[in-house]
Amino acid sequence: MSEKQQHDHEKHLREEHLMLDPLPRGQMNDMVMESMHTTSWKFWAVFFILSAFVAWGLFYSWGKMILEGLGIAGVNRPSYWGIFLVNTVFWIGISHAGTFISAILRVFKAEFRRPFTRAAELMTTFGLVQAGFSIFMHMGRVWLSYWLFPYPNQRELWPNFHSPLTWDLLAITTYLLSSTMYLFLPLIPDLAMARDKSTGWRKNFYKVLALGFRGTEGEWTHLRHAMNIFAWAIIPVMFSVHTIVSWDFAMATRPGWSSSIFGPYFVIGALHSGMGAVVLVLGVVRGTMKNMKYFIRPEHFDGIGKLMLMISMGWGYFFFNDYLVQWYGGDKWTKQLLHWHEAGPMGWMWFAMLIFNVVIPWAVLWNRKWRSTPWLVGTVGLLINFGMWFERYIIIPISLTINRAPFTWRLYKPGIEIPLSLGTLAFFILLYMAASRLIPLIPVWEVQEGQMAHEFKKFGRETVVTVSELE
C-alpha cells in the first residue's frame, strides 16, 4: 500500500468512525451545548401541537373517563383487557432499549454505543412513565390505586403476592427507579460541564443537578464502581420485567396465553420494538439537532441495524415456536383462536405484524449500505414498532375474543382508548423534546474516553484500528 493509499485509508476510517475522529473536548462540549440552545420555530410548532394533543388526549380524555367511568372505554366481556394493556406492554417494551444499549453493550464493551447511550436511556425512563399512565388508566378508579400497596388496613385488604399482577408492580417499580438512577449517574459529569458552560437560570439549574461534581479521583472512582454495578445488575432486572409482564398472560390457563415460552418471547419482542424506537429517535435527533451529524454517524445505524436484524430473527424464531406448539397441540379452542388470528376480521393485523417484524427487517437490514442509511433504517424501526404494537393487540384483545364460552365471543372495539393512546404517544415525544433542550443528549465524557482509547496501529503495511482497555 503506497503512502497516499495509506493516508486515504486512514482518512476514510476517520470519516467513518467517531472514535477515530477526535475533536478537542472543549469543542465537543460547545457543540453539544449549541445543539441544546439552538431551537427553531419548527421545534416550537411541533412542541405546541404535541402539548395540545397531550392536553386533549391524555388529560381531558382521562378526566372524562374518571368522571364518567370505564364504560366509555371499549373494554367489555370478553375483552376486559384492551388497548390500555396493549400500551402498557408496548411502552415497557420500548423501555428495554435503553438498558439493552447502555448496560449490555457496556458490559460487552461495544464501543459504538458511546454517543447514543443517553438517547436510549431517556427512552427507558420516558417509556416507563407512559406504561405507568396506561396501567392507571386501565385501573379505572385511580384514586384507589393505593390499595395495591401492602399496608395494614381496616378492611384487611392485602396484596396477593402469589399474583403476577403484584409481581408486575414490584418489577416495574424496580425497573423505573433503577433505570432513572442509571440515567442520572453518567449524566452528572455532563451536567457539571453544562454548569461550567452556562449562565443565568440554566447555570442554577445545572448547578443544582450537578451536585457539586468536579471530577476528583474519588468522584470518578465511586461513579465508575456504581456504573459497573448498575450495568451488571440492571440486565437481569430488565429480563425479569418483561418476563413478568408475559406471566400476566401466561399464568392464565386460556387458549393462546398459557405458554411456557412467553417469557423469552416477550423479552425478545421488547428488544425488537425498543431497538426500532432507538434507531428512529437517533434518525430524528441526527436530522434535526445541530452538530449531531458529527456524533451520530452511519456507523451507528449500521451497528444498531445488525442488532435489529439479529433480534428480528430471534423474534421470528420465538414466534414460530409459540405458534407451532399451539397449532400441533390440536386443542379445539386454540385451533379456533389461531384461525381467528389469521382469517378473522383482524387478520390483516396478523399478516401486517409478520411483514413489519420479519419480512421488512430481513429484506432491508442484510445490506450494509441500506443498514447505514439513517432514514431507511429509521423507517424500518418505525414499521417494527407498528408490528410490535399489532403483536400486543393480537395477544390481548383479539385473543381474548375466543374463549371456552362461545356465547360471549365479541370483537373488541376501542372507544376513548384511542385519544388516550395518542395522548401517551404525544407525551412521550414531548418529554423527549423537552429533555433535548435541557439535558446533554451526548455523553461527551464517554465519547472522549472512547476516543482516547482508539488509535491506528501498523501491522506490516496495513493500518488497523486498535482499542486500549482503559478501565
Next chain:
Amino acid sequence: MTEQKSLLAVFHDLEPAADAVEQLRRLGIHDDHMSVISGVPVTEPMLGRPHQWTNVPRIAMGGAAIGMAVGIALSFWAPNMYAIRVGGQPFAPVPPAIIVIFEMTMLGMLLSTFLGVFLDSFFPNYRPLHYVPEISDGKFAILVECSSMDETKITDMMKKMGAESVQDAEAQHL
C-alpha cells in the same frame, strides 16, 4: 508557624500531569496532600496515584441484604396479615416468593448503590470548592496543599513540567 497554601495547576495532557505528580512526590509532597481533577475518568495507575478507596460495593451489598430481607418478609410474613389460601397453593409457596425476593433484592442493591455514590462523594455539595471550569474542557488539574515556603519551588516545577497555569487555589461557588 508556616502558612498552608493550596495551589491549582492546570495541564493540557495526561502525561505531563502524571509526571508532575511524580515530581511532587520527589519534592516531599505526600499523596494525601494532592489530588487530580479531570473532565474524563482516568484510573489511578495512569496517574501513578495510590488506589482510591470506595465504599460503593459494600453499601450495595448492604442494600441487597436489606432488600432481600424485605422480600422474604413480604413473601412469608405478609400472608399472615390476611390469611387466605389462593389458587389452591400453599399458604406461603416458595416459587412465587423467589420473584418477590429477587425484585426486592435488586431494588435494595441498586438504590443503595446510588446512595453510596452520594455518601462517598459527599453529594450534594454546594459549598465553595477548589475548581476551574477548564477542567470540563478536558484539562487535568492538580490540587496541591503545601507550605508557603514550598510555593515557589512547586510552582516552578509545575511550570517546568508543562502546566498551562499555576495559581493560588481559591474555593469558589461552582
